Amino acid sequence: MSAALARVPGALTGQLVTPGDRRYxxxxxxxxxxxxxxxxxxPKNTAQVVAAIRYAREQRLPIAVRSGGHGLSGASSNNGGLVIDLSMLSRVQVLDERSGLVRVEAGxxxxxxxxxxxxxxxxVSSGDYGNVGVGGLATGGGVGWLVRSFGLTIDRVRAVEVVLADGTLVRADAEHEPELFWLVRGAGAGAGIVVAFEIEATEQRNVGVAQLVVEAHPDxxxxxxxxxxxAQAPRELSAGAVVYAEGRSTLMSIxxxxxxxxxxxxxxVVEPLLAIGKLLEHRTDLLAYPTLVPNAHLHPNVGQQRGTTTNGLFTRLDDASARALTRATTGPGRAVFQLRSVGGAVNDVDAGATAYPHRHQNTLVVGSVFPPQGGAALxxxxxxxxxxxxxxxxxxESRPDPAAFARIYPGETGARVRRLWKRYDPDGVFRSPLLTARPARSGQPARSGQPRSGQPARSGQPRSGQPHRRRR
Known part of the structure; x- marks a missing residue:
């Protein structure tokens, strides 16, 4: 153990992993x-999270906070600093079965x-990959498999428990600390460490899942x-698609x-999707919801999936944007795109109700390139x-910088986020790279990875960026 990290307080004995430890x-x-x-x-509990923050601040080292470690920016670890890893705070408790209120710890x-x-x-509609941690997704938004039916994950959060930068534990909801409650639903990474969420789950056992591959027209x-x-389908339908090259053709795996x-x-409900391109594969099943985010997804995160990623929200994808997206898949950079449906219940929420203000768009488009391609190709x-x-x-967004901040938190939302980050973390302990990183330049890609595939993985399924035609 380095001299700088020698004085671990008794409350954290055995909870610090350093180089040389087999767990490192x-x-x-x-x-x-x-x-x-x-x-x-x-840390194993909230008291140890408090002790971890105080210890990390005493060391005067950079602090990163990790719930699952899937963030595309890589900000949940660092070089030479301390990481507060919440993976041991992983309890899930049903508080009220009748109302569906559940308490979920951030790790x-x-x-x-x-x-x-x-x-x-x-x-709980919660992203599309089972190994993603609760804390990162539930403080950023949460575009899940049931997003058009039930909204973003943050739209179902009813209360949070937050440890602030000074070690104070705060419970925030609509009536208590409402400004903090507003902030952590969409911009929580710069506010403190959310250790637990109370979320209103939805009654749903099974879901219909249609998986299809179509050849996309080049225009x-x-x-x-x-x-x-x-954009106008029944709300019961949510969908994702991966758009990628196979030879000289572009395929959509939906x-x-x-x-x-x-x-x-x-x-x-899914029949109209069968007619949007040349149908290559199709299967429809009725599945238990956990099949979409199974335990088979769980794995260690060891930097295995690099790439450079950005995204945009669209009210309508016009001809020019759709054509540019399709052609870019077979261009020199061999970009991979994902389409995610939003709209529906997401847009029922007032734009000012949370720190996620995007309440009129219908489509999220995510673009990625992978080594040896980098930022210039993207x-x-x-x-x-x-x-x-x-x-x-x-x-x-794998290249967080002030330009990305302006797209993510535009206008008055951005001003309010900045103001509240400063209020709850005046010393910048959890300072976001969205405020501090230099704007990324072409040819200087961030070391980051791609989002999950728009396909619910069963055991053995490939990652996004490695799409192929699957026979069912």
Missing amino acids: AQLRSTYTTTASPAGILL ARWANVAKSLAPYGLV GRTVREWAAYL TAVVAAESLRRVRP DAAWRGVAARADGAYVNF
């Missing part, structure tokens, strides 16, 4: 970035949450028709999830897509 190799990095922190603190993974709630017939019409249908308990309801691919973008989502 699996804790040092994130999913997207290899890192070398001076140490990783593993839980969404696969564990889904499995824990399944016996009660409850679900962009397939992408445009996908987005146009999802997963459509319908919040319905009967295939008789599912099939007519910028070239994204330029033609981004002309009509109207906002961005914090959890799908």
Whole structure:
């Protein structure tokens, strides 16, 4: 152990992992970035989180906070600093089965949450990959498989427990600390450490899942028709698509999830998607919700999935944007794009109700390139897509900087976020790279990774960025 980290307080005995510890190799990095922190603190409860913050501040080292470690920016680890890893705070408790109120600790993974709630017939719409940590997703937004039916994950949060930079534990909800409650739903990374969430889960046991692969027309019409249908489809339908090159062709691998308990309801809702391009594969099943975010997803995060990613929100994908997106998949950078449906219940929420202000858009487009391609290739691919973008989502940005902040938190929302970050963390202990990083320049890619595939992985499924045609 280095001399700088020798004086561990009694409350944290045995909870500090340093280089040389056999656990260090699996804790040092994130999913997207290899890192070398001076140490990783593993608090088991809220009192140890308080002790961890105070200890880390005493060391005068950079602090990173990790719930799951899937963040594309790699900010949940660092080089030479301390990481407060919440993975041991992973309890899931049903507080009120009748109302669906559940308490979930920030270090839980969404696969564990889904499995824990399944016996009660409850679900939380929470991203699309089971190994993602609760804390990062539930403070940024949460675009899940049931997003159009039930909204973002943050829209179902009813209270939070937050440890502030000075070690104070605060409970925030609509009536108590309402400004903090507003902030942590969309911009929580700069406020403190959220250790637990009270979330109103939804009653749902099974969902209809249609998986299809279509050949996308090179003029962009397939992408445009996908987005146009999802914008006005029944709310039971949420969908994601991966758009990628296979040879000289562009394919769309689509997963459509319908919040319905009967295939008789599912099939007519997804049928229009079968006609948007040349259909290569198709299968529709009725599945238990945990199948979408299974325990098979759980794995260590050791920097294994690098890449460079950005995103934009669109009210409407016009012909030019859809055409540019499609052509970029077969261009020199071989970009991979994901489409995520939003709208529906997301847009029922007032734009000022949370720190996620994007309440009129219908489609989230995520663009990624992978080594050896970098930032310059992504910028070239994204330029033609981004002309009509109207906002961005914090959890799908691998190059956080002030320019990204302006897209993610525009106008008065951004001013309020800055003001509240300063109020709750006046010393900048949890200072976001969205405020401090230099704007990324072409040719200087961030070391980061891609988002999850728009396909619910079963055991053995490839990651996004490695798409292929699957036979069912």
